[in-house]
Amino acid sequence: MSDLATPSLSEAARTPLYDLHCALGARMVAFAGYAMPLQYASGIIAEHFHVRAQAGLFDVSHMGQALLEGPSAARRLEALVPAAVVTLAPGRMRYTQFLDSDGHILDDLMVARLPGEGASECLSLVVNAGPKAQDFAHLAEHLPELSLTIEKDRALLALQGPIAAAVLARHFSGIETLPFMAAATFPSEGGEVRISRSGYTGEDGFEISLAAESAPAVAERLLAEPEVRPIGLGARDSLRLEAGLCLYGHDIDRTTDPVEAGLLWSIPEHRRRSGGYLGADPVSKAIVEGPARRRVGFLIEGKALAREGAIVTTPDGAEIGVVTSGGFSPCLGRPIAMGYVETSFAEPTTPVRLSARGKALEAHVAALPFVAHHYFRGSR
Amino acid sequence: MTTIRYTKDHEYIRVEGDTGLVGITDYAQAQLGDIVFVELPKVGKRLKRGDEAAVVESVKAASEVMAPVSGDVVAVNDALEGTPGLVNADAAGEGWFLELRLTDTTELDGLMDEAAYRAFVASLD
Numbered sequence: 099m100s101d102l103a104t105p106s107l108s109e110a111a112r113t114p115l116y117d118l119h120c121a122l123g124a125r126m127v128a129f130a131g132y133a134m135p136l137q138y139a140s141g142i143i144a145e146h147f148h149v150r151a152q153a154g155l156f157d158v159s160h161m162g163q164a165l166l167e168g169p170s171a172a173r174r175l176e177a178l179v180p181a182a183v184v185t186l187a188p189g190r191m192r193y194t195q196f197l198d199s200d201g202h203i204l205d206d207l208m209v210a211r212l213p214g215e216g217a218s219e220c221l222s223l224v225v226n227a228g229p230k231a232q233d234f235a236h237l238a239e240h241l242p243e244l245s246l247t248i249e250k251d252r253a254l255l256a257l258q259g260p261i262a263a264a265v266l267a268r269h270f271s272g273i274e275t276l277p278f279m280a281a282a283t284f285p286s287e288g289g290e291v292r293i294s295r296s297g298y299t300g301e302d303g304f305e306i307s308l309a310a311e312s313a314p315a316v317a318e319r320l321l322a323e324p325e326v327r328p329i330g331l332g333a334r335d336s337l338r339l340e341a342g343l344c345l346y347g348h349d350i351d352r353t354t355d356p357v358e359a360g361l362l363w364s365i366p367e368h369r370r371r372s373g374g375y376l377g378a379d380p381v382s383k384a385i386v387e388g389p390a391r392r393r394v395g396f397l398i399e400g401k402a403l404a405r406e407g408a409i410v411t412t413p414d415g416a417e418i419g420v421v422t423s424g425g426f427s428p429c430l431g432r433p434i435a436m437g438y439v440e441t442s443f444a445e446p447t448t449p450v451r452l453s454a455r456g457k458a459l460e461a462h463v464a465a466l467p468f469v470a471h472h473y474f475r476g477s478r
Numbered sequence: 479m480t481t482i483r484y485t486k487d488h489e490y491i492r493v494e495g496d497t498g499l500v501g502i503t504d505y506a507q508a509q510l511g512d513i514v515f516v517e518l519p520k521v522g523k524r525l526k527r528g529d530e531a532a533v534v535e536s537v538k539a540a541s542e543v544m545a546p547v548s549g550d551v552v553a554v555n556d557a558l559e560g561t562p563g564l565v566n567a568d569a570a571g572e573g574w575f576l577e578l579r580l581t582d583t584t585e586l587d588g589l590m591d592e593a594a595y596r597a598f599v600a601s602l603d
Contacts, residue, residue, distance in 0.1 A: 125511075136511075141566070142537045143512045332511065332537055401515040401559075403535045426514040426537050433515075455533070455540065 107133045113159035114253045114310040115317055122321075122328050130227035132160040135330040142332035146428040149299055149337055150469075153259035154329035155320050162230030163252050163307060164223045165212075166237065168244040171219040172211065178240055180356065180365040180375050181209065183221070188213040191222075191279050191294055193364050196236060197377030201355040201384065204236065205229040206346055210281045210294060222281070222292065224254070224305070226346045240376070253313035257320060258303030258329075258337075260472060265323050266293075266304055269316075273304070278474045288312025298334065300341025300471045339434060340427050342395060342466030348406055349393060349422045349436055355381060358389035358438065360466070391419060392444040395464040396452060398433040404452040404459055410439055411451045411458070418443050421452055429469050439463065483546065483589035486598065490570065491546045491578070493586065500531060501574040502543060502565065505599050510536035513565045518554040518576060525549060525578065527585055532575045534565065547585040549578030 107126055110133040119126060124135030135157065137145060148154050166175060172183040181194035191210035195203045205225050212220040225233045237246050257266055263274040270284050273293060281294040289309040297303035308316060320326050335345070344350045350359050355377075362370075362385065369375065370385055398404055403424055410419035424435035435452065443450065448463040481493045488506035491498040507513065515535040525531055525545040532543040554576045558564060565573035580586075590598060 136538075141512045143514075336537060401535075401562075402517060402533075403515060403540060405540065426535075 111160075113157055114313040115157045115159065118314050118317055119157065119328075124328070124330060127331070129331055130160055132227060134160060135328070137330040137332045138328050140327070142330070142336060143428045145327065145329045145333035146336050148327050149259045149301060149329055149333060150429060151260070152325045152327075153257055153262040153265050153303075153323075154333070155317060155326050156256040156258065156329050156334055157253075157317070158256050158305070159253040159310075159313065160227040161254055162223075162225040162227065162233060163249040163254060164225070164234060164237070165247040165249065166221045166223060166241070166244050167218055167247070169217045169219070171221050171244050174241050174244055175209065175221060176369075176375060178236070178376055179207075179209070180369050180378070180381065182366045182369060183209060183211075186211045189280055189282065191281050191296060195350075195356055195361065195364070196233060197356070197375065197381065198352065199377055201377035201380030202352045203346070203350045203354055203356065203359070204352065205233050206344065206350060206361075207233070208294070208296060210292075212281070212283070212292075222307075224307075228347055249307075251310050252307050253310045255306040255308070255313065255317060255320070256297050256303060257306065257326070258297045258299040258301050260302060261325050262301070262303045263474065265320065265325055268323070269319060276304075277476065278302075286312065291316075295474055298341075298343055299337040300343070300467060300469060300473075301337075302472055302474045335423075336425055336428060339423055339425050339436060340429055340467065340469040341471060342436065342468060344393075345423055354393075354438075355384055355389070357381060357384035358391050358393060360393045389441060391438045391440050393422075393436065393438055393466075394444050394446075395466045395468055396421070396424075396435040396437065396450065396461045397430075397464040397468075398435060398452065399460040401433065402454060402457070402459055403433045404435045404454045404461070408435070408437075408459075409453045410437060411453065412443070413449050413451060415451070418450070424452075427468055433459075434464075434468050435461070436466070481586065482592060483586050484592070484595035484598075485544070485546045485589055487544055489543055489546045491586075491589070492574075493580070493583075496583065497552060497577055497579050498547070498549075499574040500543070500546060500576050500578055502534065502569055503595070504569045507566050507569040507573070510534065510538065510541065512537045513562045516558040516562050516565065516575065518558065519551050521551050521554060523551045525551065543575060545578065546589060547578065547580055548582055549580045551576050552579050553577040
């Protein structure tokens with residue numbers, strides 16, 4: 099068999115949960131320079147279904163966490179991201195992107211405004227593991243007047259799934275009423291714990307930022323709950339693909355802009371009009387003219403999988419795009435993919451072919467997400 | 479008499495007489511993770527040693543399965559079409575891929591026996 103070689107893990111950095119992953123029987127792989135659990139004993143598909151049905155615990159400590167503080171920090175950050183940060187209320191968070199001057203995506207990130215005191219404003223940022231060093235350099239270069247604290251001493255856990263709220267409330271009282279895309283802080287022995295209602299699975303869930311040294315004990319307490327199982331990167335990827343969420347470096351990168359990527363929802367009207375952020379001019383142009391290509395989903399006939407890099411053609415064989423993520427959807431029981439096609443082929447149900455290992459797979463364009471989101475919209 | 483031989487690419491062939499069942503080892507299935515699709519050759523196809531005999535797709539990657547020895551495909555495991563997870567559950571048994579009629583049984587001499595394969599796998603970890 100080809101491709102069974104596993105990359106060396108010896109060079110990889112370790113998260114605070116490394117020993118716990120090993121004790122849980124994880125298969126560790128090198129990802130973005132970190133030794134991370136790909137899966138545990140039950141396998142990716144079982145982990146995937148567990149998150150959709152109950153609650154799964156993810157270690158996402160490889161991601162970059164930082165605090166950006168100072169007078170008018172929100173207004174100043176708006177120079178680098180197209181989201182509305184000024185109007186972000188304390189305790190609320192938003193999804194946005196760092197763009198370059200061409201309007202291309204340097205990274206995508208979450209920004210939360212922490213409750214601040216006086217004139218100084220404090221923003222909490224979570225960026226992707228791969229580009230985090232460049233992200234922090236970008237912030238330091240463009241916003242030298244603000245204080246940037248890279249939180250290397252913090253871990254990040256995610257608890258995701260329909261009963262994540264009920265489970266987490268046993269440990270953090272009142273957390274079940276936290277709104278979607280809101281953040282709250284809890285004092286604890288190991289220092290402040292910051293919890294946001296957010297995630298990367300399409301399910302209700304939380305991300306928990308806490309001191310590195312207290313992370314293993316908190317993770318073990320959550321794993322001791324009967325409904326919670328540990329979930330690796332494999333299921334993280336299949337869950338986010340079903341949810342139609344972009345993976346940086348694959349579905350979005352320095353060659354894609356937020357308009358063609360279908361992320362215009364993250365740019366509010368007033369910022370589309372008045373700009374004022376790095377990359378605003380090309381993004382405005384793309385908004386006015388419409389993008390030449392669009393990110394879409396693909397539902398594939400048959401059982402063979404289309405992987406990243408597969409060429410998208412019309413049924414006649416004319417090249418119209420490329421697959422940027424592909425895999426097996428456990429919930430749909432069939433292969434799915436995501437990628438870009440020329441705008442005139444972006445309507446759902448448009449028939450296409452995806453070339454995989456020299457074979458053409460019949461497919462059609464599908465609306466995203468593949469599996470409906472179940473974010474918390476409040477109890478009524 | 480049954481003879482099992484292994485390749486360094488983690489295929490096995492379980493030979494009885496001049497035919498053998500080809501599959502991937504338990505080590506290989508564990509490395510691949512959940513298998514969701516196996517593309518099998520057509521019965522009658524003639525394979526040379528090292529030719530692509532099948533493709534196995536797991537949730538992680540697609541991998542080619544090479545013919546461990548030369549031969550003609552005389553049967554394929556149709557059960558894998560509906561239940562590819564058989565490879566995970568029983569790689570050495572119910573999860574076989576295809577049956578070959580060997581064209582040159584001396585090619586088996588170039589493969590590892592069980593003890594050699596075990597030692598090879600142990601050297602990988």
